Structures are given as C-alpha cells and as structure tokens.
Amino acid sequence: MNQPPLYMDRPSPAGHFGDFGGRFVPEALMPACLELESAFVDAWSDPAFLEEYRTVLSEFAGRPTPITYLGRFSKQFGVEVYAKREDLAHTGSHKINNVVGQTLLTRRMGKTRVIAETGAGQHGVATATAAARLGLECTVFMGELDTQRQALNVFRMELLGSRVVAVTSGSRTLKDAVNEAMREWVTCVSDTHYCLGSVMGPHPFPWMVREFQSIIGVEAHDQLTRRGVATPDVVVACVGGGSNAAGIFAGFANTSARLVGVEAAGGAAVTNGSPGVLHGMRSMLIQDEQGQIEEAHSISAGLDYPGIGPEHAHLAASGRAEYVGIGDEDVLVALQTLSELEGIIPALESAHAVAWIMQEAGRAIPRGASVLLNLSGRGDKDVAQVREILRGRQ
Amino acid sequence: MNQPPLYMDRPSPAGHFGDFGGRFVPEALMPACLELESAFVDAWSDPAFLEEYRTVLSEFAGRPTPITYLGRFSKQFGVEVYAKREDLAHTGSHKINNVVGQTLLTRRMGKTRVIAETGAGQHGVATATAAARLGLECTVFMGELDTQRQALNVFRMELLGSRVVAVTSGSRTLKDAVNEAMREWVTCVSDTHYCLGSVMGPHPFPWMVREFQSIIGVEAHDQLTRRGVATPDVVVACVGGGSNAAGIFAGFANTSARLVGVEAAGGAAVTNGSPGVLHGMRSMLIQDEQGQIEEAHSISAGLDYPGIGPEHAHLAASGRAEYVGIGDEDVLVALQTLSELEGIIPALESAHAVAWIMQEAGRAIPRGASVLLNLSGRGDKDVAQVREILRGRQ
Amino acid sequence: MKSLEVALRALRESGTTALVPYFMAGATPDWIQHVAAAVHGGANAVEIGIPFSDPMMDGPVIQRAAERALAAGTTLESVCTELSGADLGVPLIAMTYYNLFHHRGLVRSTGLLSGAGVRGAIVPDLTIEESQEWREACAATDIATIFLVAPSTTAERFARLAAATEGFCYASARMAVTGRAEGGGDAQAVVASVRATSDVPTYVGIGITTARQAHDAARFSDGIIVGSALVETILNGATPADTEEFVSKFRHAIDQ
Amino acid sequence: MKSLEVALRALRESGTTALVPYFMAGATPDWIQHVAAAVHGGANAVEIGIPFSDPMMDGPVIQRAAERALAAGTTLESVCTELSGADLGVPLIAMTYYNLFHHRGLVRSTGLLSGAGVRGAIVPDLTIEESQEWREACAATDIATIFLVAPSTTAERFARLAAATEGFCYASARMAVTGRAEGGGDAQAVVASVRATSDVPTYVGIGITTARQAHDAARFSDGIIVGSALVETILNGATPADTEEFVSKFRHAIDQ
Ligand SMILES: Cc1ncc(COP(=O)(O)O)c(C=O)c1O
Ligand SMILES: Cc1ncc(COP(=O)(O)O)c(C=O)c1O
Numbered sequence A, B: 001m002n003q004p005p006l007y008m009d010r011p012s013p014a015g016h017f018g019d020f021g022g023r024f025v026p027e028a029l030m031p032a033c034l035e036l037e038s039a040f041v042d043a044w045s046d047p048a049f050l051e052e053y054r055t056v057l058s059e060f061a062g063r064p065t066p067i068t069y070l071g072r073f074s075k076q077f078g079v080e081v082y083a084k085r086e087d088l089a090h091t092g093s094h095k096i097n098n099v100v101g102q103t104l105l106t107r108r109m110g111k112t113r114v115i116a117e118t119g120a121g122q123h124g125v126a127t128a129t130a131a132a133r134l135g136l137e138c139t140v141f142m143g144e145l146d147t148q149r150q151a152l153n154v155f156r157m158e159l160l161g162s163r164v165v166a167v168t169s170g171s172r173t174l175k176d177a178v179n180e181a182m183r184e185w186v187t188c189v190s191d192t193h194y195c196l197g198s199v200m201g202p203h204p205f206p207w208m209v210r211e212f213q214s215i216i217g218v219e220a221h222d223q224l225t226r227r228g229v230a231t232p233d234v235v236v237a238c239v240g241g242g243s244n245a246a247g248i249f250a251g252f253a254n255t256s257a258r259l260v261g262v263e264a265a266g267g268a269a270v271t272n273g274s275p276g277v278l279h280g281m282r283s284m285l286i287q288d289e290q291g292q293i294e295e296a297h298s299i300s301a302g303l304d305y306p307g308i309g310p311e312h313a314h315l316a317a318s319g320r321a322e323y324v325g326i327g328d329e330d331v332l333v334a335l336q337t338l339s340e341l342e343g344i345i346p347a348l349e350s351a352h353a354v355a356w357i358m359q360e361a362g363r364a365i366p367r368g369a370s371v372l373l374n375l376s377g378r379g380d381k382d383v384a385q386v387r388e389i390l391r392g393r394q
Numbered sequence C, D: 001m002k003s004l005e006v007a008l009r010a011l012r013e014s015g016t017t018a019l020v021p022y023f024m025a026g027a028t029p030d031w032i033q034h035v036a037a038a039v040h041g042g043a044n045a046v047e048i049g050i051p052f053s054d055p056m057m058d059g060p061v062i063q064r065a066a067e068r069a070l071a072a073g074t075t076l077e078s079v080c081t082e083l084s085g086a087d088l089g090v091p092l093i094a095m096t097y098y099n100l101f102h103h104r105g106l107v108r109s110t111g112l113l114s115g116a117g118v119r120g121a122i123v124p125d126l127t128i129e130e131s132q133e134w135r136e137a138c139a140a141t142d143i144a145t146i147f148l149v150a151p152s153t154t155a156e157r158f159a160r161l162a163a164a165t166e167g168f169c170y171a172s173a174r175m176a177v178t179g180r181a182e183g184g185g186d187a188q189a190v191v192a193s194v195r196a197t198s199d200v201p202t203y204v205g206i207g208i209t210t211a212r213q214a215h216d217a218a219r220f221s222d223g224i225i226v227g228s229a230l231v232e233t234i235l236n237g238a239t240p241a242d243t244e245e246f247v248s249k250f251r252h253a254i255d256q
Helices: A027-044 A047-059 A071-077 A095-108 A122-134 A144-149 A151-159 A174-188 A205-226 A243-249 A310-317 A328-342 A348-360 A379-393 B027-044 B047-059 B071-077 B095-108 B122-134 B144-149 B151-159 B174-188 B205-226 B243-249 B310-317 B328-342 B348-360 B379-393 C003-013 C031-041 C060-071 C076-085 C098-104 C106-115 C132-139 C155-164 C187-195 C211-218 C228-235 C240-255 D003-013 D031-041 D060-071 D076-085 D098-104 D106-115 D132-139 D155-164 D187-195 D211-218 D228-235 D240-255
Strands: A067-069 A080-085 A113-118 A137-143 A163-167 A192-194 A234-239 A258-264 A274-278 A281-285 A321-326 A370-375 B020-024 B067-069 B080-085 B113-118 B137-143 B163-167 B192-194 B234-238 B258-264 B274-278 B280-285 B321-326 B370-375 C018-024 C046-049 C092-095 C118-122 C144-146 C169-172 C202-205 C223-226 D018-024 D046-049 D092-095 D118-122 D144-146 D169-172 D202-205 D223-226
Touching: A027 A047, A027 A095, A027 A174, A027 A205, A027 D155, A047 A095, A047 A205, A047 B067, A067 A205, A067 B047, A071 A080, A071 A328, A080 A205, A095 A113, A095 A122, A095 A192, A095 A205, A095 A243, A113 A122, A113 A174, A122 A137, A122 A151, A122 B328, A137 A144, A137 A151, A137 A174, A144 A151, A144 A163, A151 A163, A151 B328, A151 B379, A163 A174, A174 A192, A205 A243, A205 A310, A205 A370, A234 A243, A234 A348, A243 A258, A243 A310, A243 A370, A258 A310, A258 A348, A274 D098, A281 A310, A310 A321, A321 A348, A328 A348, A328 A379, A328 B122, A328 B151, A348 A370, A348 A379, A379 B151, B020 B274, B020 B310, B027 B047, B027 B095, B027 B174, B027 B205, B027 C155, B047 B095, B047 B205, B067 B205, B071 B080, B071 B328, B080 B205, B095 B113, B095 B122, B095 B192, B095 B205, B095 B243, B113 B122, B113 B174, B122 B137, B122 B151, B137 B144, B137 B151, B137 B174, B144 B151, B144 B163, B151 B163, B163 B174, B174 B192, B205 B243, B205 B310, B205 B370, B234 B243, B234 B348, B243 B258, B243 B310, B243 B370, B258 B310, B258 B348, B274 C098, B280 B310, B310 B321, B321 B348, B328 B348, B328 B379, B348 B370, B348 B379, C003 C018, C003 C118, C003 C144, C018 C031, C018 C060, C018 C202, C018 C228, C018 C240, C031 C046, C031 C228, C031 C240, C046 C060, C060 C228, C076 C106, C098 C106, C106 C118, C106 C132, C132 C144, C155 C187, C169 C187, C187 C202, C211 C223, C211 C240, C223 C240, C228 C240, D003 D018, D003 D118, D018 D031, D018 D060, D018 D202, D018 D228, D018 D240, D031 D046, D031 D228, D031 D240, D046 D060, D060 D228, D076 D106, D098 D106, D106 D118, D106 D132, D132 D144, D155 D187, D169 D187, D187 D202, D211 D223, D211 D240, D223 D240, D228 D240
Parallel strands: A080 A370, A113 A137, A113 A192, A137 A163, A234 A258, A234 A370, A258 A321, B080 B370, B113 B137, B113 B192, B137 B163, B234 B258, B234 B370, B258 B321, C018 C046, C018 C223, C046 C092, C092 C118, C118 C144, C169 C202, C202 C223, D018 D046, D018 D223, D046 D092, D092 D118, D118 D144, D169 D202, D202 D223
Antiparallel strands: A067 A080, A274 A281, B020 B280, B067 B080, B274 B280
C-alpha cells in the first residue's frame, strides 16, 4: 500500500521539510516563534480569519488576479503559455498576499507594530501598505546601498507612514537587512511582529508564508480548469526566497505538472549552493569554503538573496521540483520580448521565468506543451534601471 | 406624460450632447470620423465584439477592479467612502479600458496602426500596451516638454514597441500633442486609427470613449448593490478630459446619486472656462478674451488639459452633475492622507477627488453619507515628483 | 451670389487662373505691405490668416507664423482694423479656426470681417454639418463661406460641399496639413470630383510649394493657393519686394 | 560533567564571581595578546568569538569586529591554530554561529575546537530543539554546550535549557543583541528563573558595559560576561596593557 508522497503539506512539528527548515534563532526569539506558530495554526483554521483574509485580498488587493493567455508569445515560441498576473495585485506583485495575511495575524495576536526587511523595496512597500490599512506602526529595514539604489521606494514607504531604517552593516543589502530586522525583533517581540517577506526564516515562517501565497496556485488551478487546461505540463516561477514559486507550486504540487523554479544565475542557491544555516533556517545557501555567506548578484534586486526557502531545498532534494539559473543578459531580452509581444512589462524577477521559457521552448519544454508562468510582479519599478543599462550600450 | 430626461444616453446623430459636442474637424478627417462611428455602432451591438472586449478586459486588464471600503479614512472624515480601484487595472489606471476597446475596433476596421496623444504618458503607455498585444504599429505624440518631464514613460512606450514623437509646437504639452496627432491622422486615415485618450474630440469619440469606460460605473453599481449600498449619495471623480468620470457617472446617471467632477483649479474648464471649439468638439474651454486657448496648470499632468469632454459640459449645463476645482496644495495633502490611512497611494489626478471629499465631508457631503470615489489611477508614476516637491520644502 | 464668387467666376470667364497667396496677419510688422506687394506681383485674391493658438490644420511653418503673430499681440480686431485701413484692390479672404468667431459671437465676428472688407472665410475646422449658424450669420453679409474638399472626401460629400461652398471650392491637393509637399497629390482627381457635381470655381491648395507645381495644377483647376512656401520666406526675412518677386514668379508659371 | 562545568562550579564554590571577557578572534593582529592580558587582569574564562558573515545576535561593535577579522582572513581553522599555540591558563569558550560548524561537519568542527583546547561553545542561533546532532558530536569531546536564556524565555523552557546547558547558563540581561546597554535589564529575574529549576552556574551577559553594572549583576549571579564594551576599546586601538587594565577594573568592581 505505497502512498505516493504528499508534497507541500504541513512541515514536521519542528518545522522541517525533509532535511531543511527548522528554527535557528536566538533563544530570545523562540517564544515569539512559538507564539506565532500557534497563532497561525489557530487563525488558519478559523473560518472568520480565513474569510477576512480572503475578503481583504479581494476587496483591497485585487484578487483573483487573472490568467492571461500569451497569444503572440506562445505563437512565437511554439508553446502555450498562460501567465498568472500577480503584477496586477495591489503594490505590483504577489508580495501583498503574504503581508495581508501577516498583518491580520499581527492584529489578532494583539500586537500593534510590524517590522520588515526589504531588498529592492517591494516587500517593504507591501508591508507598509498593509500596515497603513490596519493602522499598525511599521518600521522597514533596508540595506543602506539599497536605500540609495531604490530611493523612490523609500519615499513610498514613508508616504505610507512607515519608518525606513538604513542598515549599514555587512554588505548593506538584503541579507543584512534580515539580520538587522531579527536583531530589532529581539528587542521588541512583545508588541511587534516580524513580517518576513518570503518563505524563509525560522518555522513557522516558511510554511506560513507559503500558505498565505498558496492562493496564487489555488486560483490558477481553478482558472485553468475552467479553461480546460487543468494541469499544465510545466509550472514555472522565479525564485528569490521562493514565495511566489511556493505559492503557485502549491496549487500543482500533487499533480503531474513539472515544477520549475528559476533562480538568478548569480544567486542560484540550489544550483551553486550547499546546505547551511542562516536567518533561522537550514536550507541551501551560497557560501564560501569557510561557510561565510556570500553575496548574491543579480540584475534583479528581488532575487539578490544568497539562500532559498527550506521547502524549495526539500523539493529540489526530493526531485519534485527543478531549479535552474538564468543570467542577466537573457533576463533583459526576456523583459523586452514580453513587453513587445504582449504589452506586459514584467518585473526583472519575473523575467527570469520568461527567459527560461524562451530558452527551453522546443527543448526541455516540448513544442505545444502548456506552461503556466507566474508573472510575480510588474516591471514599472525596474524601467529606470533597464533604461540606464540599455542606454549605456548604445 | 412627462418623461424625466435620460442622462448619458446616445448623443444626437451629429454627436451633440445638448449644446456641446459635434464635429469640428478638417474635411479630410470627416470620412474617418463617419467610418469610425459606423464601425463603433456596429461593433457595440455585436455580441461577439462585446464578448471579446469584456474577455480582454477581464483576462488581460484585470477587470473587474474591486471596490475597497476605506475604513480608516471614512472614520476620520465621518463619511462612508468606497473606492473604485482603477489603480489596479493593467498599466495603472482606467485608461486601459478605452484602449482595449479602441484597438479591438482598429483591428475590426482592418487598420494596422494606431496613433495617440499623451500628456504624462498614461494614455500613451496604455495605447502602446494594447497595441503590442494585438501587434498593431503604434506612434504616440507627446509634447516635447512632457517627454522630458516623463522620460521614463517614453522609455516604457518604447519598450512596448511604440514610437514616441516629441511635439515641438505651441506649449509643447498635451494640447499640442492632440493637435499634432490630428495633423498626423489627416495624412494616414486609410490605415491608421487615432486612439483618442479621453471623452473628447469629434463625434463619435466622446460617446465611444464613454461607452468603453462605462464598465467602471456598471461594475461599481453592481458591486455596491451586492454590498447593500446600491445608490451612493455621492459619486465623485477627477476630470481632465473626463473619461474616468464619464465612466463611473454612466453607472449612476439615472439614479439619485449626486455626481461631482473635480477639476484641477488651474485647469477648471467648467468653473473658469467658457464655451468654445477645440480639438474637434464644442465644449467648455479655458481661453483668453481673444478666444485663444490657454494652458492648463496643475500638479497632475493628466489634468493639464484646457478643455473638458462635451458630455460633461452638457451635464454641467443641465445641472445633472457639478464640477468643482481643487488646488495643488490640497491635492498633495490628500495624496499623503490616503496613503497613510489606507495604504493606497493615489495618482495625483485621483487625489483631486480625494481632496474634495476631505474638504466637503460634513459640509457639502452630509455626515454619514455614502460616497463612491473613482480612484482612477495609482500614484507610482507620481512619487518622484511628489518627493521633489516635498523635499524642496524641508 | 456673394460678390466674391461673382468676381472669381468673372476671372475664370476671362481665362485667368487665379493666384491666391496666403499671409499670416501680424507675423511680421510689415505683413500688410507684403500683401500689397503680392497684389502687385499678380495675386487675384489674398488669404489672410488670423492667428489661432491651436492651428490643427497647419504645418510647422504656419504654426510658427501664428506663434509670432500672437506673441506680437495680433487679434482678430487688430487684423480687421489694419485691413480696413488698407486698400488692396483684390478680394480678401479670412482664414482661421472656428473658435475665434465662436468666442466673439458669430454676428459680431462677421460684422468685424465685413467692416474690414473681407469677402470670404475659410474655416478649416468648421464642417458643413456644424456650419448652419455660421452661414446664417454670413447670410446677412457679403462674406462667402469657402469649404474644403480632400482626397478622402466621398462622392456624396463632394456634392454637398460643392453645392454649399461660396466663392470657390478649396481642393486639398493631398492628405496633409499645410506645408507638406512630399509625395504625389491627388489634386486632379479631387478637382474632377468637384467638377462632376458643380461648376463652382475650384482652387487647388495645400501642397503647392513650387512654381512648377502651380503651373501643373493650373492646367486642371481654376486657381492656385500658395501658403507655407511664401510664409516661410517672410519668416526668414523676405522684404515686400521679395514677396512681389515670389508671387510674380508663380504668376508667370501659372500663365505660361 | 564536562571539565568546564567542573571548573566553573569549583570557582563558585571558592566564592569567586566569574569574569568572562569576550574577544573577537582576528579583529586585530594582536588579539591573542589581549586575551592573555585579560587573564592577567583577572578573567576566569574567555569567550573567543569566531567571525561569521551574518552575526544575527550581535550589535554594531561586534559586527564591526567580525568584519575586520574576516577581512584579515580569519577562519575557524586559523583561530584554532593560534589558540592551540597559546597557553592561556583559563577555560576557552568559543562563540560563533552555527553555520560555521554545520558547513564543516560537526565532528570535524568539534575536533578542531578540542584540538585548540576549547572547552565550551556558545552558538546563539542553535536552539535546543535543533541541537541534538551538535550535542551528540560534542559528547565524544570535552566541549560543553552553553545555552542562553532570555527575559522572554518561558518557565517550561527555563527548565529545559537549564537542564541541557553545560558549564554555565548564559542569562541575557535584556531583550537585545550584544552591545546595547540602554534601559533597565531583567537580569535578576532571568537568573532567578534559572535558579528555580537548576543549580547550574548562571552568568549574566548582554548589556553589561560598565564596571558598575558588573558589580550590580555580581550580587545575584555567578559570573559576568563583558563583550562589546571591551571589543570597542580594542577596535579603537587599545593595547593589551589597556585591556588588562579594563579587565582588572571589572574584576575589582565585581569583587568589591
Ligand atoms: C516581483 C518579484 N518577484 C519575485 C521576488 C522574489 O521573491 P520570492 O522568491 O519570495 O517570490 C520579488 C522580491 O522582491 C519580487 O519583487
Ligand atoms: C490616473 C488618471 N486619472 C485621470 C486622468 C484624467 O483623464 P480623464 O479625465 O479622461 O479620466 C488621467 C490622465 O492621464 C490619469 O492618468
């Protein structure tokens, strides 16, 4: 009576997905992690909470996001591509799904303040947004380098009533912002929730964030079914920490669909990394021979993370999902191609997934195969950067 | 047997709304206007066209957009405000509704190219987007001054495969871009459709664009009904040319709702203008004693238009709708207030409507009244400008 | 029949192809001397452009002329005052956009024009459909309303426009705004379409920039309108004497 | 019982409140002289920080020290080599983040530490829940695993952590990362919670920056850990002699 393994189910009680996950945090934070876990477990089985979460997503954040058949793109590349349009969600990416859930949970736990880390600013803006809506105080930690590169997003967060703290330690980028948010959290766990931005960190974050993002995959499955393509041949998403990928995979983990996560080649934790412990989790990390964490390098700030969520590490180890790396050049071409053919300027992050389809159509993706692409965000945040790059070449 | 007048019905055969509208174009364009009119009349009663228009809006552009109850804002100002979230539509504003309709019509007419005017670039980006999706060639005319002020939007249009022409005549802003687009249209009517961006221009544009935008009001009416507030006490929208206002008014024109259009104080064609003829229509215009058209001045490029759509002129003259002006200072405060209280950064254009609510709550809007606010677009395009202004003051 | 049409029909009877140069009033301080020089050079009538802020039917040259004229404070009133003081000896035809008249009121506007001796009006954004009020206002005066036709005009509209136009019918040589000379024009076909339905004098304009083109168009039309090419020389500093020479060159080309 | 705990219990028996200064290995070239000087100044044990790229539990001073150490090429191996060459005369306790051990393999790591004479390890991001493998690896060695408790620790966890910790129990004086001294600490309550469940020596750290604070904490605890305050002086150029003076000042304050 061999049951096939059930993918993307609950992690073990200690928060393990196979060999990965768990909790690697200062003792000072353990009670908060435990409190959060039980609050989430409780909320996630409370119909009133679920109802409120879904209502806020639909009435505030614009869910369900549509599925767009990419007609001209499909024709050009000989595969049938459907895009899940997270770029149309409020604040411009899937990040809002998670923060809506976490801020509602914050209020439910009786906390009045959230903190968050952010790289390019997408998760920071999303958190500031959801916090504003509920009147929660909000502080966002952002590497000093990123505050300079993304000054407009800093201003956006400020407009939304948040305080942005520039983190001056380490590489002054995303991973340092996570460190600093954790440090801050130690000092204020009693009234503050740490609103982590991806399927990473200590248990229950990887699981909780995946659950809050799984609405992407659940919707997509339902929408495709109604169009007669219930199970696509391939489901593809970009992977930074891995929340948008986890969200869409969740709808197809136990189907026949091939699951593909696309990392930035310069930050490919699965392809180039090894197991390690960082930011509260055991997962795949980019590190040097000494076990020092390396900086990820990518054209897209949102994928500039040296790790990956532990459930992805497990999906990779178990063979259920594949992870591939795509380089910056291909990403730029993909962004331009999708813009011209479909009138959708994707985020640089999402363009990684587009580039993979362009590269593999007719190869790893058989001609005519159906592909569900998670278009995790819109490219408006990136056009200034892309413009500079392309102009520099003329 | 006095029938009450039916508002926002079809204009007269010659395209008049009361004393306004009509066609004031070079003879060379008359056949194109007539062809367009009959193509639109035909399409708009063709279930297949309607179906395609609605499908593209839902599967590509993200309709229906939600209605968000603005809880904290409502509490603070003592009125019940519901926001129609056109900021969540693809490309960030209601403009997409119109261009989806017009590009489908372009293809139906057998034309292969569109031209458009744009001020800040919103309508230009929307047109470039819809044209890309259908593989239509696209040229956008933009005042030279605006191409400099909005260089990123120029790049966006180029990414989408459009050509942007900087217009160097006149004030080198929106009205000159319209002039130039008309001049261009004269030379290429046979294969090119002029995709006008608001409820203005010669018949059938004001009517057609209103029809394409009326989905806003139709959806909103339906959504509010399902929430038990079928007829709000007030419906308020900002007015540049007037397309978002016309779109939402269309759902409530023949109800008891008060309709309020908010113009930029520095471009208030109804409040400060007089009847005149420009850009193919007879409407209310800002002009000097000589009948020369004046430049509009507003913090929001999208309201920098010296006229208003003819149907609005008629709604004002007939008393069915009111038009008010709001100054730049109040707009800035409104943008900040909505951002902080609700986590929604509105476009500067839309912030005019927000500001009016803030100003009139408890005055012209009785305490507790229900208000439907058309949030015509998102503020992302404006944050750089707002930041400069606010920093300049510190 | 308005006096303009009587005059222009007589001109045609006499075997002369009309030459109608266009001037932007107020574009230079001596603009009216240019008009007088053109008459010396052989113009049979003149078009007087009255500057408007948004000249939708005009190309870059006439736009620039209008901007200069407006910057110099030119108004419909100032133009009429100057014209009524001049005795130019040929019919004057005003050309401008409808808003200037609409804004002042049509009766007041036609009164101003009449008082200045203007005998015709070309209002390129006034469609025949919207022209009733205007024509009613003109009815009480001797101002002829001149309609344009274009290569895109349909047969049914040719008939209506040719029937309605007074003085002459203005045939656009090409689908273009003023001042564009590229590409072959459809002028001959347009003129033929008018002729098929009316015997009103039919003049060719829009896209005539060289004496050669004027010569060619004179072979199949009753008159030639030359605008941007002339305005451009004036903007570039031409003297009234230059203008006289310019016009007489066209005159000779037409008459050859 | 690991030798560290035997030694520290004996120290307590002797009536001495332990003083445990913290050093970042490799932060300055002469770091090991600073350690030796501290022993001269009266340290009863020393904490040797091994630099990690992402020191989640550390404040700005120790972060800076770690960055310097890493920039100078410090590795776990280089630290162990240096330590095994030195004879410091007090128990050495390594302090670093789990990834450095995880990455090398736990057996290899504990072997390295043991070989260098290290008798204890503080791994602030290794929770008791995740510590089984680590403790198994240590079981074959004389390395004590020291757990932290914090003001937020719950009663049930106090019991488990106090039971599991070896050598001593590390009581965070406040909810903070290293180097933050503002605000009143809860050290006394934390120590009391440990004592309520175990007689393991209980040392107070995190937030002890002045001799005065050390003196106060010595009244209710078995030992004092001082880190950032000392590291800061070293980063600012203190000599080993300065360090000896610093430590002896704390020594006196504690013993008074
Ligand atoms: C549009 C977009 N996609 C993807 C990501 C990567 O995050 P994740 O892997 O958690 O989805 C980001 C992060 O900022 C993002 O903004
Ligand atoms: C967000 C937004 N709202 C309103 C407008 C004004 O246009 P209309 O009055 O046609 O809705 C614009 C024009 O660019 C816009 O971008």
